[in-house]
Amino acid sequence: MTELPSNFDSWEHLQNTYMLEYNKRVDKFFNDVEGNGDLSSIRGSLKLACRLVDGDNQATWNLRTSLFFDVIGYSRKNLSIFYGSNLDTALPVSGHPQLFLYFSQDSQAVPVNGKRLDHEKSCRLTRYACKTGQALPAITKANLIELAREIKAQFVESKKGIVYTSGKIAVSYTDPPNGFPRGGRWLVNSRSEAITLYEKLCNVIDRPFDINKINVITPEKDSTSQTSTQTDTILGKQYKEPAYRPVANLRFRYAYVSFGGSASPIFLIDTTFRHTALIT
Structure with a gap:
């Protein structure tokens, strides 16, 4: 063992040593920024901060x-799969990558002690295969x-994600050859x-939109407020009832592709800056 100098x-x-290793991670996280920020x-x-x-x-x-x-969340990176469950990301149609778009309420719009509303929408990228050697061309970084x-x-304006209003109306779109095999619903007002929204998504994946493939379900039950005071009693203890398809503004946050x-998924764009995305 080498003796340490006096x-x-x-x-x-x-x-x-800490500064050297820490700054290496900062530089890698902000690899799209030149110099020290x-x-x-x-x-x-x-990066500068x-x-x-x-x-x-x-x-x-x-x-x-x-x-x-x-704050930025580097220490929490890849510790949990918050971008969807395994059931959601496993592709039932073998070989096609899956595009996810995530929306959520602005924090200041969430009622005190309320739950932040969010929604995730997905479709298949049927023009591409996940791997080489399949019938379709493999998807590339380009x-x-x-x-x-x-x-x-389509989904960002003035450096912020666009906002849509969620509500009780369930609108689905089914077009399997063009990336919408299950007719997943979009809850809107x-x-x-x-x-x-479906037109924008079709534009993103360069697929035609067909109004005849839209299906709309409007329930008789009215939306309830996020601040509803109605409760359920279970074993003598009261619990707050969940809101039924409340009317709320949801903003686009990020998009990623799952294989x-x-x-691991690849984040394409992230307005929250919590993930390293391909573009900003």
């Missing part, structure tokens, strides 16, 4: 690492970038809004 400072060595873009500003530099005091050090690990740009054009099996 003037070796273990604390200084620990700080330098700047104020010209959101991600450039975030996250990187440790010589001369940081303890408070600054703590704020930078907390911003990166806790294909994914093109897909991401079209999602941005109006039929016309659902048609617009099924054990392959």
Whole structure:
């Protein structure tokens, strides 16, 4: 074992090693940002705020690492599958990648002690295969970038995801050859809004939209508010009843492609900046 020099400072060595390894992870996470970051873009500003530099005091050090690990969420990356269950992402039609779009309420719109509403919509990319050697051409990174740009054009305005109003009306669209095999529903407050959303999704995957393949179900029961005070009593204990298809604004947050099996999904665009996406 090599002897340490007499003037070796273990604390200084620990700080330098931590700073080196930490900044490597920051640089990899922000690999789309040149240099150490700047104020010209959101991600450039975030990278600048996250990187440790010589001369940081303890408070600054703590704020930078907390911003990166806790607020941006790097420490939680891939620890849980919050982007859908295995049942959702396993492709029943073998070989076709699956595109997911995720929407949720703005945090300030969620009632106190209420549950944040969200919705995830998916379709198949029937133009492509997941792997080479199949009948269809395998999807490439260039294909994914093109897909991401079209999602941005259709679902992002002024750097924010578009908003639609959810409600009690269930609108489904069934067109198996073009990527909609199960007719998954979109809960909306109006039929016309659902048609617009399906048209946008068809534009994203470059497939024709057919109004005759739309199916609309309008239940007699009215939507209930997220702030409803109605309760159920179970074994003598009261529980708040869940809201029935409440009317609420849901905003587009991110989109990713799943290949099924054990392959990790690839995020195409993410307005929350919690995932490393192909485009910003």
